[in-house]
Amino acid sequence: MxxxxxxxxxxxxxxxxxxxxxxxxxxxxxxxxxxxxxNVVDRFAADASLQIFKANEAMxxxxxxxxxxxxxxxxxxxxxxxxYELGYMAGRGKLCLGYxxxxxxxxxxxxxxxxxxxxxxxxxxxxxxxxxxxxxSDNLMMIHALELHGGPLVLxxxxxxxIWHDLTAFELCVAxxxxxxxxxx
Amino acid sequence: MxxxxxxxxxxxxxxxxxxxxxxxxxxxxxxxxxxxxxNVVDRFAADASLQIFKANEAMxxxxxxxxxxxxxxxxxxxxxxxxYELGYMAGRGKLCLGYxxxxxxxxxxxxxxxxxxxxxxxxxxxxxxxxxxxxxSDNLMMIHALELHGGPLVLxxxxxxxIWHDLTAFELCVAxxxxxxxxxx
Numbered sequence: 035m036x037x038x039x040x041x042x043x044x045x046x047x048x049x050x051x052x053x054x055x056x057x058x059x060x061x062x063x064x065x066x067x068x069x070x071x072x073n074v075v076d077r078f079a080a081d082a083s084l085q086i087f088k089a090n091e092a093m094x095x096x097x098x099x100x101x102x103x104x105x106x107x108x109x110x111x112x113x114x115x116x117x118y119e120l121g122y123m124a125g126r127g128k129l130c131l132g133y134x135x136x137x138x139x140x141x142x143x144x145x146x147x148x149x150x151x152x153x154x155x156x157x158x159x160x161x162x163x164x165x166x167x168x169x170x171s172d173n174l175m176m177i178h179a180l181e182l183h184g185g186p187l188v189l190x191x192x193x194x195x196x197i198w199h200d201l202t203a204f205e206l207c208v209a210x211x212x213x214x215x216x217x218x219x
Numbered sequence: 220m221x222x223x224x225x226x227x228x229x230x231x232x233x234x235x236x237x238x239x240x241x242x243x244x245x246x247x248x249x250x251x252x253x254x255x256x257x258n259v260v261d262r263f264a265a266d267a268s269l270q271i272f273k274a275n276e277a278m279x280x281x282x283x284x285x286x287x288x289x290x291x292x293x294x295x296x297x298x299x300x301x302x303y304e305l306g307y308m309a310g311r312g313k314l315c316l317g318y319x320x321x322x323x324x325x326x327x328x329x330x331x332x333x334x335x336x337x338x339x340x341x342x343x344x345x346x347x348x349x350x351x352x353x354x355x356s357d358n359l360m361m362i363h364a365l366e367l368h369g370g371p372l373v374l375x376x377x378x379x380x381x382i383w384h385d386l387t388a389f390e391l392c393v394a395x396x397x398x399x400x401x402x403x404x
Contacts, residue, residue, distance in 0.1 A: 045348040045349040049349075077340075083353040083362070087359055087360060087367070088363075088367075108295065108329070109293070109294030112299055114296045114297055114358040115359070118302050118358070121305065121307040123310065124307050158232075164230040165230075173299040174271060174272055175300040
């Protein structure tokens with residue numbers, strides 16, 4: 035069974051090495067990991083971004099499941115590209131699993147990111163926009179999408195030393211996928 | 220035809236009024252706008268966030284198309300909940316349209332958000348993570364999803380006074396939806 039490995043991991047300086055480790059973990063559990071950077075795309079071609087999109091979409095269409103790395107990325111929430119892919123796979127009826135290597139609550143991360151105040155019964159940011167405050171790790175759409183289309187978001191018990199390279203929560207997702215999908219590649 | 224009206228509009232202090240205006244614009248074009256806050260959910264129930272998720276997903280399943288407001292939200296990129304919904308609708312094969320009320324480029328917004336430097340052939344943030352720099356308005360997954368599953372992202376020609384209440388780009392999307400879907404409600 036094939037698992038699409040979504041996440042901002044592709045933006046890491048050692049993106050290829052992280053992908054190699056993720057694919058290896060999948061193989062140990064009898065699953066085939068599909069990592070976006072396995073697509074061969076010329077990053078300097080005029081239509082590079084379109085080529086990457088098409089290659090990623092084709093990989094998703096071939097996969098039976100997604101494991102989304104929802105670790106907060108450059109701001110209080112998950113990487114938008116990864117979130118798009120999670121939604122796409124949920125829409126296609128594929129098995130949706132995900133993890134975040136940051137166990138903190140979304141509202142607390144927004145508090146660290148910008149000034150937040152309580153206004154009536156709403157928590158608001160300086161622009162007056164409501165801060166979602168349901169005691170969840172991120173936007174409710176992703177949290178409940180995982181619960182209803184796969185399995186609950188996997189989180190570490192405590193803060194991690196290296197949120198970009200610790201693959202413990204990722205491996206728990208892989209084990210869950212192997213149980214759910216059967217493990218024949 | 221029914222259009223799901225996705226966006227961080229639901230976080231505005233006057234979220235209901237903005238939704239009313241959006242639904243009215245849809246009606247003028249012969250379309251039925253479905254606005255997430257039309258769902259009646261008790262925000263203080265223990266399972267409020269799950270109820271909201273289920274109501275939004277049901278609305279999306281009933282809709283023929285999505286118009287996603289991808290205006291940058293509390294950081295350099297679009298709202299994660301909206302991005303999830305765009306992915307979900309693309310996965311379901313629905314017509315995908317979207318707009319952003321900020322015409323700037325993603326990489327430029329990241330530059331305003333954090334220190335960015337060029338390292339070899341990559342633009343990187345202080346954590347060493349690559350900044351996507353394809354001359355696009357946001358993450359390539361959303362940009363090309365719109366192009367391939369609906370119509371290109373609609374942007375204003377210049378900066379707007381009030382990015383949260385200007386509905387010009389939104390109305391262009393509605394007109395596009397009416398042409399593509401036919402306008403019988």
